[in-house]
Amino acid sequence: NAGxxxxxxxxxxxxxxxxxxxxxxxxxxxxMYWYRQDPGMGLRLIHYSVGEGxxxxxxxxxxxxxxxxxxxxxxxxxxxAAPSQTSVYFCASSYLGxxxxxxxxxxxxxxxxxx
Amino acid sequence: AQSVTQLDSHxxxxxxxxxxxxxxxxxxxxxxxxxxxxxxxxxxxxxxxYTSAATxxxxxxxxxxxxxxxxxxxxxxKPSAHMSDAAEYFCVVSDLNTGNQFYFGTGTSLTVxx
Numbered sequence: 001n002a003g004x005x006x007x008x009x010x011x012x013x014x015x016x017x018x019x020x021x022x023x024x025x026x027x028x029x030x031x032m033y034w035y036r037q038d039p040g041m042g043l044r045l046i047h048y049s050v051g052e053g054x055x056x057x058x059x060x061x062x063x064x065x066x067x068x069x070x071x072x073x074x075x076x077x078x079x080x081a082a083p084s085q086t087s088v089y090f091c092a093s094s095y096l097g098x099x100x101x102x103x104x105x106x107x108x109x110x111x112x113x114x115x
Numbered sequence: 116a117q118s119v120t121q122l123d124s125h126x127x128x129x130x131x132x133x134x135x136x137x138x139x140x141x142x143x144x145x146x147x148x149x150x151x152x153x154x155x156x157x158x159x160x161x162x163x164x165y166t167s168a169a170t171x172x173x174x175x176x177x178x179x180x181x182x183x184x185x186x187x188x189x190x191x192x193k194p195s196a197h198m199s200d201a202a203e204y205f206c207v208v209s210d211l212n213t214g215n216q217f218y219f220g221t222g223t224s225l226t227v228x229x
Contacts, residue, residue, distance in 0.1 A: 058216070090159070101215070103149055107158055
């Protein structure tokens, strides 16, 4: 049981390049999330998904796109990277909603630098 | 709107002394509250959670937190700090009104002095 995994762990891009970050979970979770973490700002939600084939915008969605074609995978894309997207990206997943609200399980993170 | 305020961005304690990390929340609904820990260059790990059962919640590694509705607080405590407790701690709130979104505080960095 690997939990939540993220690929790649590190990446350096030049401004204008594109890339895709992959998140995979093997816990059969319905919900998946992408966050970015910047110093002093906690984690901010980029996009999330409440099930296969559905996605929604979070707090800071601009410049990112996502897809959830399979329940276990959640992809985050940067079409034209900008230095402001230099950050650490975390993926998380959780069980279906309702009460009690279930906690999120996090991946190890992807450190992205945009030059 | 839901929000979380972590009152201290940095806390420094001596090894063996108590730890107190403060968290206040804002929620228009019955909240669920979580504390996560993040060690350097690692992902986030759940320490404990409150989901409307007992107001005093015990977590891993000797941590506990008390939900106080009247004070809208969920402070994290530990009786005796260990060197391995040095990390970043995040308080998180969620409720049914947020559509399964979670709102994070900005984090408290805990330093443990030997």
